Amino acid sequence: MAEESKFQIFKREGQFVFGEEAVMTTDPTPVQKAGLEKMLEEGVIDGSVYTMVANLPGFTLMHAWFKKDYPLPLHSHSADCLYYVVAGSARLGTEQIGPGDSFFVPANTPYTYHAGPEGVEVLEFRHTLEIDFQNYAKGQAFYDKAVQTVIENRDYWKAVPKPSEATAP
Template sequence: MSEDTKFQIFKRDQQYVFGEEGVMTTDPTPVQRAGLEKMLEEGVIDGSVYTMVANLPGFTLMHAWFKKDYPLPLHSHSADCLYYVIAGSARLGTEELGPGDSFFVPANTPYTYHAGPEGVEVLEYRHTLDIDFQNYAKGQAFYDKAVETVIANRDYWKTVPKPSERQAG
């Protein structure tokens, strides 16, 4: 971290829903572009929420909520990332992850995970937000299935509470 970094407190009311904002650059193929556009058109945006918790030079912390059946493609990023599950569950390969579990993904390592039946909330720790998103879901079959999944879940996604809210309630 830089020498001018000082002690800071990050309050909940200072957090914000995170969007594109010039990060996670990608260069999709025509099939990927068409598939992603169709997913957006059908409502995939309601299947996940990203909240910026802290963004400092050399350190970022984001809260990500993937709702049940969110179609996260096989992908990689150009920066290391440490994930910590705070609520819900996810399947990563053959591993079932729940609250308190974590996983580390080195830069440029392809991965995906699947939110469990109640969805999953994770904290994402990175050293930068200036990363790329390399999408490895290249075939039309992935996007056809993803669109079907979005259509089947979009109404549910609009109203479902976070797993942490259900556990606390």
């Protein structure tokens, strides 16, 4: 029997940082695995924060914060994703996007975006929590550059506030 829909409120204290639960599957190549391990060793974990806001049958809402220069690889998900920019900015292809902008990525469509100088916060809407993550960054050059980017930004990443929480000068 299907779970009955009911009115629900999702409070901040009930949210959890994405990554604490095993929800993404991936099958990295040896180059990807070694590159990702080196990125983790150098502190890439401080460059982004994923927070699960709500997870219902057939409906998932996640908040993602990518900090300045976070090396997000070209990738795809096995589910459609709709994004809404809450704060900050990013470059998606040739387009600059900012607060109030949205973009839709169909399942299995490769994409990436680059956080602006203040970082970017997005809400991600999906119909499922569990997804297959396909990483298209296969060359050593991407990982060498990504590791260097992590090293150059890790101290900044540890201290910077979210764009939505930053105070105006």
